[in-house]
Amino acid sequence: MEIVEVKISVIIPVYNVEKYLRECLDSVVNQTFKDIEIICVDDGSTDKSLEILQEYKRKDDRFVILQQRHSGAGAARNYGLKLAEGKYIQFLDSDDYFEPTLLEELYTRAEKFGSDLTVCSSRKVDDEGNITESRNPNSPINLDKTPLGKPFSRQDFKEDIFCLLTPIPWNKLYLKSLILDNGIEFPPINICEDIAFVHACVACAKKIVVCDNELINYRYNRPGSMATYRTHFTIDVVKSCMSLKKFLEQKGLYKELESAFIKAFKNHIRWDVAQCSDNEYKVFLEEFKNLMSDDWELFKPALRKDYITADYLKKFIGDKKVMLWGASFFIQKVLAEETEKNPNILGIIDRNNASWGKICGHYMIYPPESLYDLKPDGVIMTIWSNYEAIYPSLKEEFAQKYPEIELLPNIFEDEVVFS
Incomplete structure (x- = not known):
């Protein structure tokens, strides 16, 4: 396929993903927006990933295949950036896949608003592509605070600018000059290289535009992914x-x-x-x-993680009838330690509608509206990450909707107790 001008460079780091790679590549090839190049950087794969890339290259000349010794996704993205010809950059992980209109929707918004950074939402899927999380109000976009459909920058959110958008690189369309003119690169580390890169882009962007359309399918915690052994590199x-x-x-x-x-x-x-x-x-x-x-x-x-145990939680709650706000990964681990159900925990509130009706530990997960019926004495925030950005707006919401229910800032602040 011949293209006159490359408007978007899609950069895909590839490492041992033969099971998922065709679905990923097909989702790019079949985009409604066609003026793209597809830069795939093989990061030293030992399976058939490179063969699959070469197969797609033979069928579609928009593909550019690069190879490097195994150095990680960040290094692969940096390599792709050096050769990218598009006005815009879009990243994609090789086990994830786009919705067909992703590039068209983001490009249209970027051109309309003249934005340096154009952002969409995503959904989580399991190894087989089944949706496991949708419409999460906190990730990848903090919907309580982030403006939708109109430009903003760090000047508008100096206190919270790094808490609005989850620092993942692949749900954002970047103006290439934003990256190159500011000398922004992924640092040479094993994990979390996204944090430095994405936050640097957010800090330097003069215009950021966000839409909450879920246009990317994120395969969360698949077997063999870096996410499954990232705790080896927590530092x-x-x-x-x-x-x-x-x-x-x-x-x-x-x-x-x-x-x-x-x-x-x-x-x-x-x-x-x-x-x-x-x-x-x-x-x-x-x-x-x-x-x-x-x-x-x-x-x-x-x-402060070491002191949070099931026994601590039981003592913290005492005789109050409570609900927990947020079925966070960490509180799931704490509840898994319980030997029996705590009758004073009425359940867990979570805004993720994909989790409603499921069981976490011994407890049902409910939508926020269930507070009217269950009428707990109090609600304890059990959101481990990003709670400083979430708590103020949640406090306002409780004052308006649930004035009789006490909201505690967080279980993880040991100086906080029920009044």
């Missing part, structure tokens, strides 16, 4: 955040965004620490102390 979340800090300092933006940076740093630590085993957590703490000895006290609240 990389710190390295990525420090890389971001260095970038902001070089751009003269750190003082302006210091509060937003610290808030985001804590959130990212919480998310990765929540997934660690006890031994992995201990290793991470030692590595963190070595890297961040001068700032240990500042980030200590975000590192």
Whole structure:
């Protein structure tokens, strides 16, 4: 297929994904928007991934196939960026897949608003492509705070700019000049390279436009993915955040965004620490102390995982009849430790409609409207990551809709108790 002008460069890092690769590539080939190049960077695959890439290249000359020694997704994306010819850049992970109109919808918005960064939502799917999470109000877009359909920038959200959009690279259409003119790259680490890259783009973008259409299918925690063994490299979340800090300092933006940076740093630590085993957590703490000895006290609240147990939760609740807000990954692990159901926990509230009616530990997951019927004494936030950005708007919501129900800021702040 001959193209006159490359308007979008789609960059796909590929590593040992022969099972999923055809679905991924087909979703790009069949886009309604055709003026694209498809840059696939084989990251040293040992399965048939490279053969599949070459097969697609023979059928469609929009494909560009690059190869490198196994260096990780970040390095692969950097390689693709160096050769990209499009006005815009779109990333895609090789086990995920687009909806057919993704590129057309994002390109149209980018051109209409002149945006540097154009963002859409996504849904989670399992290994077989079944939807497991849809319309999550907190990820990949914080819908409580993020403007939809109109441009904004860091100037509008200096305190929360890094808490509006989950720092994943593949649900965003980037103006290539935003990346190149600011010297933005993925840092050379095993995981969490997205944090430094995406937040740097967000900080430098003069116009960001967001829509909440779910246009990408994210295959979450598939067997063999980096996500399944990322806890081996938890310290990389710190390295990525420090890389971001260095970038902001070089751009003269750190003082302006210091509060937003610290808030985001804590959130990212919480998310990765929540997934660690006890031994992995201990290793991470030692590595963190070595890297961040001068700032240990500042980030200590975000590192407090070891004391949260099922027994702690039971003692914390006491005789109150409560519900938990948020079926977070971490609270799922805590509830799994319970030997019996706590009669004082009436259930779990979650905004993710795909989880309603499911069981977490011993408890049913309900939509927020169930608070009217269940009438708990209080609700405890059990959202481990990003709760500083979520709590203020949730507090306002409770004041308006559920004034008789007490909302606690978070189980993870040990100075907080029921009134």
